[in-house]
Amino acid sequence: MNQLTPIELSRVAAYVDEAMTAEERAQFESELAVNAALREELEIQASLDASLNRLFEYSAAEAGAEAVAAPRALASPFVGRSRVRRWSALAAAVVVVGVTAWVMTRRDPNLIPPQQVWANMEKANFVPNWRCEDEPTFRAYLNSRLGESFAIDESDSLKVVGWGYSSDYQFYPISEQTLTLINRVGDQHAVVLIDRAENDRALKVPEGSGLHLYRKRVGDLVLYEMSPMSEARVLPRVRS
Amino acid sequence: MTPEEFARRYEECHRTLWFIAAAILGDKTQAHDVVQEAAAIAMTKLAEFNPATNFTAWMGQIVRYVALNESRTRQRRRSSTAPDALDSVPAGRSAGLATGVSGQLDEHVAAGLMSLDELPRTCLVLRIVHGLAYSEIAAALSIPEGTAMSHVHRSRLALRERLRGREDELRSTLGTGGGAR
Numbered sequence: 001m002n003q004l005t006p007i008e009l010s011r012v013a014a015y016v017d018e019a020m021t022a023e024e025r026a027q028f029e030s031e032l033a034v035n036a037a038l039r040e041e042l043e044i045q046a047s048l049d050a051s052l053n054r055l056f057e058y059s060a061a062e063a064g065a066e067a068v069a070a071p072r073a074l075a076s077p078f079v080g081r082s083r084v085r086r087w088s089a090l091a092a093a094v095v096v097v098g099v100t101a102w103v104m105t106r107r108d109p110n111l112i113p114p115q116q117v118w119a120n121m122e123k124a125n126f127v128p129n130w131r132c133e134d135e136p137t138f139r140a141y142l143n144s145r146l147g148e149s150f151a152i153d154e155s156d157s158l159k160v161v162g163w164g165y166s167s168d169y170q171f172y173p174i175s176e177q178t179l180t181l182i183n184r185v186g187d188q189h190a191v192v193l194i195d196r197a198e199n200d201r202a203l204k205v206p207e208g209s210g211l212h213l214y215r216k217r218v219g220d221l222v223l224y225e226m227s228p229m230s231e232a233r234v235l236p237r238v239r240s
Numbered sequence: 241m242t243p244e245e246f247a248r249r250y251e252e253c254h255r256t257l258w259f260i261a262a263a264i265l266g267d268k269t270q271a272h273d274v275v276q277e278a279a280a281i282a283m284t285k286l287a288e289f290n291p292a293t294n295f296t297a298w299m300g301q302i303v304r305y306v307a308l309n310e311s312r313t314r315q316r317r318r319s320s321t322a323p324d325a326l327d328s329v330p331a332g333r334s335a336g337l338a339t340g341v342s343g344q345l346d347e348h349v350a351a352g353l354m355s356l357d358e359l360p361r362t363c364l365v366l367r368i369v370h371g372l373a374y375s376e377i378a379a380a381l382s383i384p385e386g387t388a389m390s391h392v393h394r395s396r397l398a399l400r401e402r403l404r405g406r407e408d409e410l411r412s413t414l415g416t417g418g419g420a421r
Contacts, residue, residue: 013396017367019389040411047410048399049368051349056262056369058255 004041012041016049057198111201112171114226115209117180118191121164126182126189128162145179146196150218152183153237159184164191174222175199183234190227190234197222241286250279253296256370256380257303263365264307265314266354274310278302300380308358345409352402356395359383363391364399 004012014020015028032038132138138160139149152160161182172178174195181192193203200222205211214225214232218240225235241249254275261271261278282289282302289298353361362381366372367388372380377388403410 009400010393010397013393013400017389017392017396019393040407044407044410045396045400048349048396048403051346051410052353052365052368055346055350055353056259056268056365058258058268 004037008038009041012038012045016042016045110171110176112173113205114173114193114203114213114224115205115211116171117173117193118211118226121180121182121189121191124164126161126164126184128164128182131160131162142179142194146177146194146221148219148221150221151239152234153239155237157186158233158237161189173203174201174224185227185229185233188227188229190225190229192234193224193226195222196220241289241291243283243286246283246286249295250282250299253299253380256296256366256372256376257299259365259370260300260303260362260380261307263362264304264358265311266350270310271307274307275303278306281306294379296380297382301382304362304381311358345406348403348406349399352399355402356398360391360395360398363388364395367392368396 011020011028015025020028028038032042132141135151139151141163142149152158154160161184164180164182173193177195177199179194181194183190183192197217197220203213203215203224205213205226210228211226212228212230214235216223216225216232216235216238218238223235223238225232227233257275257278258271261274262268265271265274278299282299289295353364356364359381363377366377366380367374374385374388374392377383377392378385381388383391
């Protein structure tokens with residue numbers, strides 16, 4: 001437990017926030033080399049910064065998803081204003097949304113919609129490209145690809161079939177990191193798309209596609225289960 | 241300024257505007273709504289924008305205005321909610337900030353942060369999370385650079401003070417994958 005004075009705490013804060021002159025910085029660093037309490041406080045400040053970074057993690061995907069919903073979200077603040085102003089604001093929103101959507105698309109031309117992944121899996125008769133024989137191998141593979149793992153509790157009706165390629169190597173539904181897991185539920189199939197949560201794109205499948213999409217967050221991963229079934233059958237059996 | 245020029249400059253500063261809104265509201269999802277509402281308002285006032293001035297500062301002012309309005313509306317809504325409903329949200333907690341691997345600690349940090357005044361809090365977030373230089377924070381918030389620096393410094397110390405007694409917890413979270421960028 002450190003016992004720093006308010007002045008010392010203030011100096012650590014100034015050091016972290018780069019608010020020191022070159023001389024002050026050099027002096028502080030020489031003290032740091034011999035003062036364990038100062039080093040400890042520096043660690044605490046780094047941890048605090050890490051916490052703030054986690055709390056305010058920016059999601060470009062969320063920004064895109066919100067952009068699509070903007071005209072509806074903008075409706076209420078303009079209630080009671082003149083019709084001209086309301087419509088000009090709405091038109092402005094449409095321009096902003098259009099530009100945002102264009103920017104999102106332009107940033108990643110290799111995206112394919114989730115239903116395309118389903119079509120590719122269907123075409124391959126849901127035959128996996130490879131499979132993991134046991135839970136440790138499954139977890140190790142997930143860890144190596146996405147930095148975090150989970151397991152799926154299989155049952156008589158639920159079997160993990162194996163990993164498939166969502167498309168060829170050029171296209172993907174969420175990001176280049178997306179993994180595609182094929183599962184068998186009774187006599188049907190369910191495909192789970194897995195990626196880092198920061199890559200999330202708030203996937204949707206179009207009405208009339210006959211597919212349903214369910215989302216779950218597991219730690220820093222995001223999972224989408226896709227199938228014709230009217231409820232999620234794989235995600236409830238995911239274990240961290 | 242043409243709508244195309246607006247769109248280009250809006251894209252350039254979008255992330256800064258989002259951080260301003262998120263810091264004021266303590267709600268990441270609502271921050272997106274607020275920024276878009278601000279953009280829609282700005283589009284109706286393009287003729288009022290002086291091209292010789294800072295676009296981010298202009299948009300930043302609108303975002304702050306909309307976010308503070310939204311924040312006040314939420315407070316009014318909360319105060320008119322039945323007391324029983326409030327019990328489900330721990331005091332000071334900001335429900336709109338996701339917590340991950342270090343959930344409990346992050347909740348305390350969020351609560352401490354949200355107890356700070358709006359402007360110092362925004363300066364701190366823009367500095368630590370968004371990584372802006374003091375001059376950029378000053379420009380985005382239309383305040384002097386020295387004031388931005390002072391807000392960051394004092395906010396950090398105040399937040400640290402609010403987390404007194406949680407030093408072990410803070411140290412133990414280092415290396416859990418949520419390190420500073």
